[in-house]
Amino acid sequence: MNVEELLQSKQVEYIPKGKDYVVSCLSPEHDDTNPSMRVDQITGIFHCFSCGYKGNLFVHFGERASFLHLRRELLKKKIREKRAESVGLPFPQSALPYVGNWRNIKPETYRKFEVFQDHDAFVGRIVFPVRDISGKIVAFNARHMTGGTPKYLISPPGARMPLYPAKVEPIQGSVILVEGIYDMVNLHDKGLTNAVCCFGTRNINEDKLSILRLQGVERAVIFFDGDEAGQSAAVNVKDMCERIDLLTVNVNIPDTDPGGLTEGQVDKLKKKLYA
Numbered sequence: 269m270n271v272e273e274l275l276q277s278k279q280v281e282y283i284p285k286g287k288d289y290v291v292s293c294l295s296p297e298h299d300d301t302n303p304s305m306r307v308d309q310i311t312g313i314f315h316c317f318s319c320g321y322k323g324n325l326f327v328h329f330g331e332r333a334s335f336l337h338l339r340r341e342l343l344k345k346k347i348r349e350k351r352a353e354s355v356g357l358p359f360p361q362s363a364l365p366y367v368g369n370w371r372n373i374k375p376e377t378y379r380k381f382e383v384f385q386d387h388d389a390f391v392g393r394i395v396f397p398v399r400d401i402s403g404k405i406v407a408f409n410a411r412h413m414t415g416g417t418p419k420y421l422i423s424p425p426g427a428r429m430p431l432y433p434a435k436v437e438p439i440q441g442s443v444i445l446v447e448g449i450y451d452m453v454n455l456h457d458k459g460l461t462n463a464v465c466c467f468g469t470r471n472i473n474e475d476k477l478s479i480l481r482l483q484g485v486e487r488a489v490i491f492f493d494g495d496e497a498g499q500s501a502a503v504n505v506k507d508m509c510e511r512i513d514l515l516t517v518n519v520n521i522p523d524t525d526p527g528g529l530t531e532g533q534v535d536k537l538k539k540k541l542y543a
């Protein structure tokens with residue numbers, strides 16, 4: 269069932285306008301004689317610009333399952349289009365693979381993520397090719413190794429970063445969401461190979477989380493920095509997960525972050541989560 273079919277089944281009068289339908293406000297407390305609510309024709313998200321009432325049409329009418337099915341189908345379509353639309357960025361053929369153990373990360377872990385070093389604009393940096401769900405490179409994330417600025421260089425500038433790695437390896441149906449790339453790499457290096465980097469808490473949205481659901485993920489372990497900002501962001505991400513029926517667990521280790529955990533600490537966390 270799509271948005272238009274739902275409106276028709278509930279006998280809601282509507283007027284198509286751009287990408288929306290205009291309807292009378294659905295709030296029982298608003299006598300809307302001059303239709304002032306807009307409903308997105310694809311997602312069913314609505315907002316009354318008179319009283320401020322907002323929500324989702326499918327949830328409002330108790331059709332949440334239809335909404336989630338529709339959303340997943342739209343995401344599948346988006347992924348198919350992404351696979352067809354471009355070839356992505358080329359992998360530098362002359363790049364030298366990084367073979368060291370900087371930050372006590374094993375060389376084989378760096379090989380797993382195709383990391384290279386000191387190439388053209390990335391002198392003094394180790395570079396992660398970031399692939400999207402289609403397998404195409406959408407950006408390079410380059411970390412300076414000796415304190416140069418900026419610490420991280422994203423190329424091309426303004427690239428839209430996916431969750432990384434985009435193709436996940438769930439453990440018992442779950443992934444671990446972390447903020448930074450070295451948070452993710454450190455956990456992978458020490459055995460938690462279901463860690464996923466968000467590239468900052470502001471880079472997360474429901475569509476990106478829904479791609480995890482398409483890969484069979486049922487639970488997200490939110491493991492952000494233990495400071496106030498990290499934990500505040502964890503609450504926001506928990507709300508996003510709940511809206512797409514993704515279970516959550518929050519991990520908070522005060523005064524530390526996932527990138528600083530030792531092998532023993534990661535092993536202890538793994539046993540706690542997946543015993």
